[in-house]
Amino acid sequence: MEQLVVLLTDNDLGDRRMEVDLLTELIPGIEVVSAECRTESDVLEAVRRYRPHAIISQWVPITREILEAADRCRVVSRLGIGLDMIDLSAAHDLGVEVRNVPHYCTEEVATHAVSMALALWRRLPQLDREVRQGHWKAASHAAEIDRLSDATVGLIGSGRIGSLVGKAFAAWGTRVIVHDPATGADPFPRVDLEELATSSDIISLHAPLTPATRHLIDAGFLGRTSRRPILVNTSRGGLVDIEAVTTALTSGALRGAGLDVFEEEPLDPSHPIVDAPNTILTPHAAWCSEAALPELRRESVMNVVHVLRQEEEIDE
Numbered sequence: 001m002e003q004l005v006v007l008l009t010d011n012d013l014g015d016r017r018m019e020v021d022l023l024t025e026l027i028p029g030i031e032v033v034s035a036e037c038r039t040e041s042d043v044l045e046a047v048r049r050y051r052p053h054a055i056i057s058q059w060v061p062i063t064r065e066i067l068e069a070a071d072r073c074r075v076v077s078r079l080g081i082g083l084d085m086i087d088l089s090a091a092h093d094l095g096v097e098v099r100n101v102p103h104y105c106t107e108e109v110a111t112h113a114v115s116m117a118l119a120l121w122r123r124l125p126q127l128d129r130e131v132r133q134g135h136w137k138a139a140s141h142a143a144e145i146d147r148l149s150d151a152t153v154g155l156i157g158s159g160r161i162g163s164l165v166g167k168a169f170a171a172w173g174t175r176v177i178v179h180d181p182a183t184g185a186d187p188f189p190r191v192d193l194e195e196l197a198t199s200s201d202i203i204s205l206h207a208p209l210t211p212a213t214r215h216l217i218d219a220g221f222l223g224r225t226s227r228r229p230i231l232v233n234t235s236r237g238g239l240v241d242i243e244a245v246t247t248a249l250t251s252g253a254l255r256g257a258g259l260d261v262f263e264e265e266p267l268d269p270s271h272p273i274v275d276a277p278n279t280i281l282t283p284h285a286a287w288c289s290e291a292a293l294p295e296l297r298r299e300s301v302m303n304v305v306h307v308l309r310q311e312e313e314i315d316e
Contacts, residue, residue, distance in 0.1 A: 004030045004308055005072075007052035009037040010060045011079065013293060019056065022301045027308060044069055054304040057085070064090035075099060077303035079296065080287075082236060084209040099303035103160070104295040105287035110164035112286035113234045116258025117153075117202050119280060120230045121145070126278070144255075146201070149173035152227075154191075154200030156216065157235065158184045162206030169202075180207075197224040202232065209236035219244040228255040234286040237262040242273055249276040260286045 006023055008016055016034045023032050035046045037060045047055075047070045055062065055070065058079040064087045067073065076086060078100040091098045119125065123141040130140065153169045155162045158178040163186040166176040176188045179196045193216075196203070203225075207213050217231065218241040231254055233240050242263060248254040256278035265284060273279065287296070 004054075005050055005052045006030060006032050006054045006056065006304055007046055007050055008032065008034045009043050009046065009055060009057040009062075010035070011058050013058075013079070013297065018294065018297050019301050022298065023305070026301075026305045030308075040066065047073075054308060056300050056304060059085060062086040062091075067091055067094050067096055070096075075304055075307040077101075077300045079300045081105070082208060084236065084238070097307055099307075101296050101299040101303070104299060105289070105292045106160045106164060108289045108292050109161045109234050109286040110168065112260060112282070113161070113165050113204050113206075113232050113258075114168045116234070116260070116280050116282075117204060117230055117232050120232075120256035120258055120278060121148070121151075121202065123278075125280065151175070151201040152177060152199050153202045153204065154179065154196040154229075155188070155204055155206060156180070156193075156196065156239075157206035157208075158182075158186055158188065159206060161234075162204070163188075165204055165206065193221070194224060197221055198226045200225070200229050201227050202230045204232040205235045205239050207235055207239060209238045214238050215241040217241060217245065219247070222248045222253055225253065228253065230254070230256045230258070232258040234258075234260045237265065242271070246271075246273045246276050249273075249279065256280075258282075260284055 004027060008019055020032045023030055033050050037043045037046060040061045040063055043060050043066050047066055051072050052070060053072050053074055055073060055076045056079060057076060062076055062085065067087065067090045073096055075097040076091065078086060081100055081102055083098060083100055086098055088098060123145060126141060149172055152175040155166055155176065155178045158166060158180045163184060166186055166188050170176050177191045177196060177199060178188045179191055179193050216239050222244055231245065245257055249257055258280045260282045261284050
């Protein structure tokens with residue numbers, strides 16, 4: 001039986017010891033290659049050199065050319081939830097299984113989204129800054145703070161994370177509406193994008209990035225909002241046209257924005273969004289917790305183990 005090879009393309013979560021130890025423990029004799037791939041060319045070079053049977057990747061693109069070159073590859077495991085950096089059509093055509101880790105940070109991301117929305121709703125950044133500057137005016141923002149029970153939250157996407165966000169707001173008596181082509185198990189009414197834009201005081205994004213959803217939040221969408229909503233994005237940066245959001249914040253069309261993800265990461269510190277009013281910006285950290293990090297790394301490995309073990313059983 002040929003020696004199995006697993007390629008770890010990239011990882012910004014620390015050393016690879018957990019992945020290497022787990023793979024070598026569960027599949028004796030396996031070769032684990034830890035690369036430092038930054039680009040498609042880096043991955044292509046590594047694939048041609050090592051001819052892996054499995055790939056574990058985080059951010060680098062896994063394109064059709066890479067998959068065609070990886071002639072022994074049986075599975076690509078994404079170190080995360082989103083799959084927009086993997087050519088799924090090519091993987092299907094070539095018989096390569098693609099897996100992700102969909103459940104490891106549901107609570108964390110939902111908590112982050114709600115926290116951002118509440119902090120902006122209650123004007124916490126402004127109040128904190130004023131106290132630090134020596135100002136003590138408890139009612140300075142009263143005219144800009146409404147009761148959540150009088151508000152409407154619009155969710156774009158209502159899967160595991162979005163529905164949890166909806167339940168959190170519903171606990172305050174907030175009206176929750178959803179735009180999602182999929183039928184969900186949650187109790188929230190479905191609306192079209194137009195109604196969500198015109199009715200929402202808070203808009204929270206929980207959708208995958210696809211050609212159809214790229215720049216879903218653009219100048220046209222923002223122009224249809226009528227309640228000066230707060231926008232929260234903990235999903236994918238490409239859902240938002242950040243230039244349009246910056247303009248809307250500056251003009252006051254948006255009351256605030258909590259952004260954890262960006263189309264280009266890391267965010268350029270000179271980008272105008274950094275100086276836009278009433279914003280909270282975090283470094284793609286919504287997923288993070290002491291429990292989530294090892295679960296993410298472990299499950300990305302187990303995706304590979306399950307497929308390769310199954311293949312070995314078939315070969316036997």
